[in-house]
Amino acid sequence: MKCPFCGRDNTRVIDSRPSDDNNAIRRRRVCDVCGKRFTTYEKVETIPLIVIKKDNNREPYDRSKIEAGVLRACHKRPVSANEITGLIDEVETDIFSREEKEIPSSVIGELVMNKLKDLDAVAYVRFASVYREFKDVNTFFDELRKAVEKKKK
Incomplete structure (x- = not known):
């Protein structure tokens, strides 16, 4: 995952937990280069409607x-x-x-x-x-x- 602050892809997950009634996963990440933290969400891709x-x-x-x-x-x-x-x-x-x-x-x-x-x-x-x-x-x-x-x- 690319860091939104420095643009590098050296990031790692430090915490994961369910979100939106178990329909998504919220992940806290940290950039190994700049040290900043950010959140990403992972959802199941649905059929285009x-x-x-x-x-x-x-x-x-x-x-x-x-x-x-x-x-x-x-x-x-x-x-x-x-x-x-x-x-x-x-x-x-x-x-x-x-x-x-x-x-x-x-x-x-x-x-x-x-x-x-x-x-x-x-x-x-x-x-x-x-x-x-x-x-x-x-x-x-x-x-x-x-x-x-x-x-x-």
């Missing part, structure tokens, strides 16, 4: 897009960063466990909504309003009514 958008365009899967949508939905809500990361990890696990090369964005959106519904009702409605492109207030109220009825059960 293509997302099929609503307009039938295709683009590479990008976790940060799910992250941005969930963060927007959870803005100023009592949802911790760990809960958000956990939700995104669960969605990603569901997506990659399908072992498909292409996945419609609608499937990803539904997975996110199902997870948000259990996490925070307001965040769920916020996400659904953008994802489902509510055209009027009645559509919004219908979705709210469903969320409230689910809470009662």
Whole structure:
């Protein structure tokens, strides 16, 4: 592994431990030349995934897009960063466990909504309003009514 500070490849591992629910390994390394320490992560390489958008365009899967949508939905809500990361990890696990090369964005959106519904009702409605492109207030109220009825059960 090349040192990010001096560029030499004389580095060694001084500590390894599991990370991301055993989906990655975090390694602390030290450079034998300059003595600086740095961290690397080792993950299993997954199948390249293509997302099929609503307009039938295709683009590479990008976790940060799910992250941005969930963060927007959870803005100023009592949802911790760990809960958000956990939700995104669960969605990603569901997506990659399908072992498909292409996945419609609608499937990803539904997975996110199902997870948000259990996490925070307001965040769920916020996400659904953008994802489902509510055209009027009645559509919004219908979705709210469903969320409230689910809470009662």
